[in-house]
Amino acid sequence: MPSDAFAPDKKLKFTFGLWTVGNPGRDPFGGPVRETLTPAQIADLIGEVGAYGVNFHDNDLIPIDATPEQAAQIKSDFRKALKNNGLVVPMATTNLFSDPVFKDGAFTSNNAQVRAYAVQKTMRAMDLGAEFGAKIYVFWGGREGVESDATKSPVEAIKRFRESINFLSEYSIEQGYGYKFAFEAKPNEPRGHMYFAVTGSYLALIPTLDHPEMCGVNPEVAHEHMAGLNFVHQVGAALESGKLFHIDLNDQEFGRYDQDFRFGSANPKHAFFLVKLLEDHKYAGPRQFDAHAYRQSDYQDVKEFARGCMRTYMILKEKAARWNADKEIQGLLNVINVQDAALSKLTKKYSSANAKKLLAAPLDRVELAKARLPYEQLDQLTMEVLMGVR
Ligand code: DIG
Numbered sequence: 001m002p003s004d005a006f007a008p009d010k011k012l013k014f015t016f017g018l019w020t021v022g023n024p025g026r027d028p029f030g031g032p033v034r035e036t037l038t039p040a041q042i043a044d045l046i047g048e049v050g051a052y053g054v055n056f057h058d059n060d061l062i063p064i065d066a067t068p069e070q071a072a073q074i075k076s077d078f079r080k081a082l083k084n085n086g087l088v089v090p091m092a093t094t095n096l097f098s099d100p101v102f103k104d105g106a107f108t109s110n111n112a113q114v115r116a117y118a119v120q121k122t123m124r125a126m127d128l129g130a131e132f133g134a135k136i137y138v139f140w141g142g143r144e145g146v147e148s149d150a151t152k153s154p155v156e157a158i159k160r161f162r163e164s165i166n167f168l169s170e171y172s173i174e175q176g177y178g179y180k181f182a183f184e185a186k187p188n189e190p191r192g193h194m195y196f197a198v199t200g201s202y203l204a205l206i207p208t209l210d211h212p213e214m215c216g217v218n219p220e221v222a223h224e225h226m227a228g229l230n231f232v233h234q235v236g237a238a239l240e241s242g243k244l245f246h247i248d249l250n251d252q253e254f255g256r257y258d259q260d261f262r263f264g265s266a267n268p269k270h271a272f273f274l275v276k277l278l279e280d281h282k283y284a285g286p287r288q289f290d291a292h293a294y295r296q297s298d299y300q301d302v303k304e305f306a307r308g309c310m311r312t313y314m315i316l317k318e319k320a321a322r323w324n325a326d327k328e329i330q331g332l333l334n335v336i337n338v339q340d341a342a343l344s345k346l347t348k349k350y351s352s353a354n355a356k357k358l359l360a361a362p363l364d365r366v367e368l369a370k371a372r373l374p375y376e377q378l379d380q381l382t383m384e385v386l387m388g389v390r
């Protein structure tokens with residue numbers, strides 16, 4: 001197979017945030033190890049590796065203390081770099097977690113003035129995102145949480161968050177921005193306990209909002225793994241409810257701090273089932289690699305990191321197609337999935353007639369328990385597809 005068979009496909013909308021490949025490598029225990037690049041330089045790097053687009057928090061692009069003249073220059077340079085590299089900006093978001101003002105949260109802060117400032121800052125960031133054509137707006141509540149539940153009511157926090165989102169939904173509608181809001185969950189870090197800890201928390205919130213139709217989720221692999229959850233099932237729930245508006249791809253060892261590893265580099269089997277799910281369901285949204293290179297990497301290696309994220313996705317996409325076409329695997333699926341059209345019809349829609357028929361159905365549990373489930377064989381064949389021998 002030619003080596004470019006796994007070159008990034010623009011139709012898959014691979015994106016990187018400015019904060020990902022531009023991450024200078026600082027961590028809680030050490031300062032930067034790489035020079036800080038300008039947004040234009042980061043866009044050049046993202047373009048060089050062949051991605052589709054670049055995303056940003058307001059302050060990744062415009063420093064919070066930039067003068068209007070500095071902001072104008074940065075935007076002009078960034079716009080040029082986007083054009084030179086044929087990049088688009090599918091998503092924008094707000095940094096509501098770095099500045100000390102948000103030390104106790106933004107939309108859920110105990111301080112009404114901080115809550116107001118968070119909404120004001122988000123409106124301005126939405127303006128900035130719209131300037132660059134973003135149509136998806138991500139909300140990651142980095143500081144929305146507590147270390148001690150003595151400080152805040154979890155009920156009040158939800159009400160405060162909902163109020164901000166309802167207000168900002170109206171702002172997007174009034175401005176004609178056409179944003180789709182995508183909520184991103186995380187269980188902890190930087191807060192000891194974060195509200196809306198998993199994707200399901202947001203799926204439960206969305207129907208209670210004033211504009212649920214414009215709100216969906218942005219699940220991240222690392223964040224659900226931190227909570228010890230099966231990420232594929234979380235994404236399945238979002239897909240099934242039509243709420244997978246965006247996705248943050250990376251990787252993560254279970255039970256660790258947020259590692260934001262290169263996609264597929266820690267759990268290739270989970271990554272395979274995720275790619276298969278997205279491709280089987282023809283997910284049409286952007287695929288953002290919200291990840292960063294190892295602290296030991298120089299920018300040459302950061303480019304390999306970015307290429308690796310996309311290349312792994314392309315390889316797993318090919319493996320998923322191979323799995324779907326594998327005759328032995330498909331044969332096993334037919335054994336496993338026992339069909340019975342007459343019985344299945346009964347529970348499709350309730351009626352007293354159907355209930356009577358179902359109650360009278362001669363279903364023998366001893367016989368039913370004998371049905372074969374060759375899952376070991378099926379999973380071994382799956383592993384052999386992954387290991388490249390099928
Ligand atoms: C971290 O996983 C968060 C922030 O980087 C950002 O707000 C969001 C964007 O996808 N992901």
Ligand code: MN
Binds near residue numbers: 258290
């Ligand atoms: Mn993360």
Ligand code: MN
Binds near residue numbers: 140184220248290
């Ligand atoms: Mn993320």
